Amino acid sequence: MAAPVRHRHRWRRRLGALARFVGALALVGGIYTAFAPGIYADEPKQNFDKLAAEGKELFDNSCVSCHGKNAEGVKGRGPSLIGVGGAAVEFQVNSGRMPMAKQEAQAERKEAVFTPEQAEALAAFIQKLGGGPEAPDKKWLADAVANADVASGGELFRVNCASCHGFATGGGALSSGKYAPSLRDVPTDQIYEAMLTGPQNMPVFADNQLSAEQKAEVIAYIEYLNNDRDPGGPFTLGRFGPSTEGLAIFLVGITTLALATLWIAGKS
Template identity: 50%
Template sequence: MTESPSTKTRPHGKLRRRMAGILALGVALLAVGGAYAAFAPEPQTANAQPDAALIAKGQELYNNTCITCHGSNLQGVTNRGPSLIGVGDAAVYFQVSSGRMPMARQEAQAERKNPLPEFDPAKPEGQANLEALGAYIQANGGGPQTPAVTGAALRGDDPGRGGQLFRLNCASCHNFTGVGGALSSGKYAPALAPASEEQIYTAMLSGPQNMPRFSDQQLTPQEKQDIIAYVKSVSDGGNNVGGYAAGGIGPTSEGILVFIVGMAGLIGFAMWLGAKS
């Protein structure tokens, strides 16, 4: 018994109808998406525009104090100063407010000194000039920005956790209590006691010299603030749990002193016995 021609073509007809339906659905979805993209209102976004007057003032300050070493376009000058592209106003605040910049001469370590009077953060005018210079560098080079809060507001609520984070990330260079230490090639990790909360925070963001940068993915803002709380608790002298602090050289300071004095006494006694013999 043979099949009729209509019976043979029926499966192919069903397949065609299914494919046509899928194609029509796809065209309809594309049309709806295109119409939405064309006619939907754009979301309202608040984009903070840089202050043109502040940037202009920053450019004037830059041309007066920085352009010789860092170039007219922040590109840096060979054997004078590095590029400032990407350092952000965080690096500007740390380096200039701590007097490390401008440097008197090229050397292994930029030493902390009194800042230029026009950039002294203790004075309102100096703080305003720091903000202007940082705004100019930020607008033209980008990079990490200074925190929104200042002073004691940058101290976290958990100095205990800050101590743990400090020992994991900072103590290998700055010592357990932030008194600093020697590094290679004439460099050193400076003592943290003279640094303000803003300087410690911006140093973690910008990574000056041998110091690594700690982004907000590596150390969250709250963790940075807890570290600051710990550093200030030990540098202010309020975190000695008992005994002789020995200048804050670390948690085993008394043991080290006893060992040194004891060994010196034993050696002296042995030499005295030898002399008597």
């Protein structure tokens, strides 16, 4: 009887060891599940907080005199930036419109003072401060524009943009010394950010008015025009569209007819 008893004890020890091993695996797995996802989830937040801290330092050195210590704005100098979002900051800074040297009817596009990395840091600070529209992911935007329906973008542009920017993206005058700028050679992300945030006199085209895909279609159409595949007629004439070309043809035609009439009358 001793041998079967020893055999049973041996199997019990083996089963006990297996149970302890499985329990240890379950414990390790539980600890990993509890803590590892939190670590990975916190990493982007930590990166964003670090970027926002860099942006605050830049803001305190370069922007606080016009926009206030807490971005609440300074009367007669600069508006509040609370709630404008990172997309508005990146558009204004990367296009060189901010910082402004002086108050004018409209901030003009010029060479940027800050690098794109500094602009991103400033945007992160303003985004953290008050929220608002965020700049699109550059890879997503490039893919969306590359695969967009250009014809649909043309329809959307003519309905929503051509009245100010011209049928061929040449821009146009507005009231009180303001103007709609030309869209020639404007980077893709800046066009998207402008539609999303509505800088200066431009209306806001939020996602409930023009979806992200529709914005990409408009940008694809603008790029189509800017690549001279459709310059707007035999002569661009400033790329203001058919109204300019019609006026030019009318004036040239009337002048030609008048001269021809005078020549015929002189001959007779």
